[in-house]
Amino acid sequence: MIGKTLSHFKIIEKLGEGGMGVVYRGVDLDLDRPVAIKLLPSEAQQNEESIARFLREAKTASKLQHPAITTIYEFGIQDNLRYLVMEYIEGKTLKEMLKSGPLPILPLLEIAIQVADALSLADEKAIIHRDIKSENIMLTDRGQVKILDFGLAKMVEKSGPVAQDGFQSSMGVVVGTVSHMSPEQALGAELDARTDIYSTGVVLFEMATGTLPFTGNSQSVVLAKVLNQPASGVADYNAAAPPSLQKMIAKCLEKNREQRYQNALSLLVDLRAIKQEMERAQAGNKMVMMQPGKDPRLPPPSAEKLSDLVPPSTPVSSSSILPTPGAARTVPPVSSGTASFLSALAAQEAGGSSQLRPKRSWRLGACFVLKTTRQAIGVAGGLFALACVTLFSLPVLKPEFAKKVPGIQWLHSAVDPVLANVASAVNVDFTYHELNFLLLVVALAAYILQSVVSWPLEGLESWIRKPLLSRQSSRGSGVFSQATDTSGISQATRMSLLREYAASKRMLSDVKKQIAFLAIDVVGSTKMKLGEEKISIEHAFAEYKKFLERIFHECHAYKVAWTPDGVMAAFYSVEDSAAAARKLLVDLDWFNRDIHQLRAKFHVRCGLNVGEVLFPEDKPLEEISDEVIDVAGHMQKYADPDTVWISEEAYNQLVERNGFERLDRQVDNHEVFVWRKPS
Structure with a gap:
């Protein structure tokens, strides 16, 4: 096949071969760009099931235009050879990268966020991958994730979840990879997008620990564990993993899919929140290290002193350590190789972490x-x-x-x-x-x-x-997980970790944080849906949710809780929360003009309040109940369309107050200030 031309693609060299295809490196003769050319094996060219899978891979991947999904250029038949031309990716698979051990937390989160974002698009297109695993995830030299092999992907019918389609491998077993498939997939039950959530959880576990949650000497042994045994805790292999990440992975690996994340977008939101926590903690660490008046040539403070000031993996609530609103954030430079990309992120992560004390x-x-x-x-x-x-x-x-x-x-x-x-x-x-x-x-x-x-x-x-x-509990105001104390013992006992985690939860429950809450609601959402097609409504509100998520990400939201038409977001800074509200109202014209296709326009109202709240790190926003949150919700309820109502307490903490004016009314005994969208 070397040197053969299919359409306007010339085959240059063979890259690899598997049971479902042979992959060659080629060149696009028209555009002079490298491509990957996949051919069915000669023995499968007349096999109906193999042809159906090959065609399914082409159609499915072509529907998903996303940076983390391989781009399909062409599908065709020439000389009775079925071929698929796709984007050529230079890099390593995640499986190859994990041979050297687990990834640092920040690189892990960078990869996981890209995977979850791609799967959220697949959810919107009603597509499930069914074979998410580390071998099917590549990382380019610039750190871009690419999800491969949509040959097992399946479109979900409008009437419900996808049933097992009967397609089996040559061994006569259900398709997929045993170590990564969900219990329902292993049993041949009806599948939906939650099976990909489980498989993503396996990949997350693998990145965090360097091993799989279920292993065995044979596939039958692994299958029995997948169906009957709970997954090991991440802390059993990596005690330094943040508790929020451990809890998220455990939720992905629930046997009962009703207890998992119900879609990839929910998983994506939590991943971004954990990443923001890590970055905020490291920003606090760096500010402590860069003390004014010190000679920069002097060695940095000792690990013992730093550990007394800043915990290594959890944000600190003290205003003397957190960066001020709007402060510049350090970003690692983009490198030219995968190793450089990972080392840059690892260096950023290690910058604020302290080593074990000799004592x-x-x-x-x-x-x-x-x-x-x-x-x-x-x-x-x-x-x-x-x-x-x-x-x-x-x-x-x-x-x-x-x-x-x-x-x-x-x-x-x-x-x-x-x-x-x-x-x-x-x-x-x-x-x-x-x-x-x-x-x-x-x-x-x-x-x-x-x-x-x-x-x-x-x-x-x-x-x-x-x-x-x-020693850790004597520090009083340190808000962090004591699980990091045992980071030197990679195989710490489960009971010891549980005792330490319980102790840290008791500490966190006693500490109040200064949190700003922003409540947002769509005005007249029920009337907007009248006379519209269901698919148009679903598309419009899905795009609205993406629109809000982008704003929350840009304004550093801490945690987010969604309702059918509204949302409550928590911020560490009043300045960030107010900036998010103003940006939402200003950008809404662009959203109404260029994004959704509904006849009625989106109009929103916002309420903002700030106060000290008991907010344990491992609890989602939905489980937090406090008067501060209620006031934000009531502000939003009484606000006029396209306005932000803000309590006097929040207004007094603002630096940028342009456009706000006092209203002659109160909400829950709080004075109200309003900001209106510019006309």
Whole structure:
């Protein structure tokens, strides 16, 4: 095939081959650009199922115009060869990148946001991928994600979720990759977009830990775990992962799809919120390090001092550490290679994180040694007890079968010396009808002995770990997760992590944060929908949601909660929340003119309030109830169309007050200021 021309595409070299196609690098002779050319294998050129999948890949990918989805240039047949011409991507697959271990948190979030954004577009087009995995995600030299292989993708029918279409591999099993498929996909049940949410959760787990949530020696073993076992916690492999990220991944991996994210857009919103938290925390760290009046040539403050000022992975509420509204944010330069891209983001992430202090490094090492010793004792005692029970049961079998039991000589060599010593020490015959009950006694004794030895070791480990927890809790106002204390122990016990996480949650619950809340509502949304086609309504409101999300991202929203026609957004800064409201009203004319196709225009009203709220990091905005939030909602309720009503408390914190004027009325005993959209 090398040198052959298909249409105006010339094949240059072979790139790879799989069960569903051969991929070549080629060149577009008309536009002189590199392309990738995929051909069906010769044995599949006459196979109807293979042809259907090949055509489905072309049609599906061509419907999705997104930076993170491979662009399709042409599909055709020449000389009885079916070919697919697509964008040529230079880079590495995510699977190749993960061979060197888990990714730093910021690069992980950058990749995940691009994947979720692409899947949100697929949701809008009623397309599910059905084979999201690290092998099907590429990263270009400039850090751009590309999702590959839409050969298994399926359009969702208007009547409901997509049913299993009967397409099977050559082995006769349900399509997809076992380690990444959702339980419902593994069972051949009806599928919808939530199956891609589960698969994305597996990829997120893999990026955060360097391993898969379910592994085994065979596909049947992995499949059994996918269907029956809960996924391991991310903290079991990476204790430094933020609790919000751990919770998000666990939600993606729920067995019951009703408990997962219901669409990719919801996942995208949470990913962006976590990324903003990380960036805000690092901005605070850098401001602490850049103290005025210091010689820049001097070494930076020690990790011990920095850790007392700023936690490594959680935003600080103190105004002396947070950057001021509108402060410039540092952005890593775009590099020319994948490694440079990752290292730049990793360097930004590491800039504000402190290393383990020498004073506690011995404690972490001691905890690791004690834990390993306890596990070794437990395994040895359990195996010895199992060997005793096995030898006790052998007389039940016929002699000719008992001799064929594999490893029986090894069991005798391990147990018989101990059994002989015990028998010589007691003056009782434990044999009855060829059954030696002394074996059961020894097995029970071995189990009790390993428990007795493990208990003091576990107590010693807790005693050594206790100062680490007390040292963190003594800092009082530090709002951060204590899970980072155990970042030096990559295999920390689940119970220890749960205790530490519970302690951090108690700390967070006692700390109030200064938060600004912006409530937004579409005026007359019910009347807007009258006489319009359903598809036009869905498209218009989906675009409106995207429009708002872009504004929230630009204005650094902390968390967002959606209702059918309205939204409540939380901001760390009143300035940011007011900027978001003004930008929404100003840009609404562009949205009404160029984006949606409804006859009626979108008009919105906004309410804004600020105050101190108990707001745990791991809780979504929907679960927070406070008078500060209620006031923002009531401001929005009474506001006129295309205006922002803002409480006096919020107005007093504003730096940019141009355009605001006082109203002669109150809402919930709060004076009101109004900003109207310029005519």
